[in-house]
Amino acid sequence: MTTRIQNERLRRPSGIRTLELGETTVTYIPDGAIQLTPRGWLPDTTDEVWDAHPEYLDGSGNLVGSIGGLLVRHEGRGLLIDAGFGPQTADAVPGNPYGAIRGGALLDNLSLSGWAPQDIEAVAFTHLHTDHIGWAYAAAAGSERPAFEGADYLVSEPEWAQRHLLEDVGTTGKMLAAMAPQVRTITDGQEIFPGVKARFIPGHTAGHVAYVVESGGQRLVAFGDALHSPIQIAHPEWSAVLDHDCAQSADFRRRLVAELQEPDTIGFGVHFADVVFGTVRRDDDDRPSWRPFDA
Known part of the structure; x- marks a missing residue:
């Protein structure tokens, strides 16, 4: 991939992208996108950082964050990791660390991938922020029921257990009440689907989870909001402004970056613009960097 093409992908949200892992297929299902203000979202960065890395910023000077879910398919069964922002938009508000947010495309893109909501046996959440639970509580078009009611x-x-903490960042009691009848809690290390295990990585939220997919001698780590931008790969000390515990999240990022450099290990960053799948390798300066796949 040329530098020009990679830079273009850093400034746009992702389309549908698919990888084969042995007998398991993983597909990124887009729902929309969010703008993240660089200094607001990553407050430990400086103007000098972004002056040196304009390739990460779109025409409005913001980081581009994809929003969507990861479809995991195995022997005719389907698991969805995260459920997007749902059928809604939110305008930018001055002073917020994020700009405009738009969702609504997940069900259409799921259909384009050959799947319907009723084909999904479980939705596994990395955490309960609004851009990850949208279609879990919102009614599908023409219905009063959530899209994934089955x-x-x-x-x-x-x-x-600590979902009350999320109300300060927009996840309302009404949203959670709509989800509650279908919620099943999971434990650290639990296998939730063939070849998929939960790994607790608190920090961004009190109960944030990564999901590790293993098949065909390969391992994919869907790390949720442990990282929001590929630029953090070289700087795991940079926490997001909404991280519940910045020290804890930075500690897990350091471990995650080390793990992603291991052989046969792939990362999935749901907010990583149009470079959602990749590996981590050392660059010429011996710093870890994100190497996106062309999938």
Whole structure:
């Protein structure tokens, strides 16, 4: 991939992208996008950092964050990791660390991938922020019922037990009440689907989870909001402004970056613009960097 093409992909949200891992297929299902103000979202960065890395910023000077879910398919069964922002938009508000947010495309893109909501047996959440639970509580078009009403909602035990903490960042009691009848809590290390295990990585939220997919001698780590931008790969000390515990999240990022450099290990960053799948390798300066796939 040329530098020009890679830079273009850093400034746009992702389309549908698919990888084969042995007998398991993983597909990024887009729902929309969010703008992240660089200094607001990553407050430990400086103007000098972004002056040196304009390739990460779109025409409005913002980081581009994809929003969507990861479809995991195995022997005719389907698991969805995260459920996007849902059928809504939110305008930018001055002073917020994020700009405009738009969702609504996930069900259409799921259909384009050959799947319907009723084919999904479970939705596993990395955490319960609004850009990850949208289609879990919102009614599908022409219905009063949630799109995934037949699926179990898998949430880590500490995330669900401390869900009241999320109201300060927009996840309302009404949203959670709509999800509650389908929620099943999960434990650290639990296998939730063939070849898929939960790994608790608190920090961004109190019960944040990564999901590790293993098949065909390969391993994919869907790390949720442990990282929001590929630029953090070289700087795991940079926490997001909404991280519940910045020190804890930075500690997990350091471990994650080290793990992603191991052989046969792939990362999935749901907010990583149009470079959602990749590996981590050392660059010429011996710093770890994100190497996106062309998938």
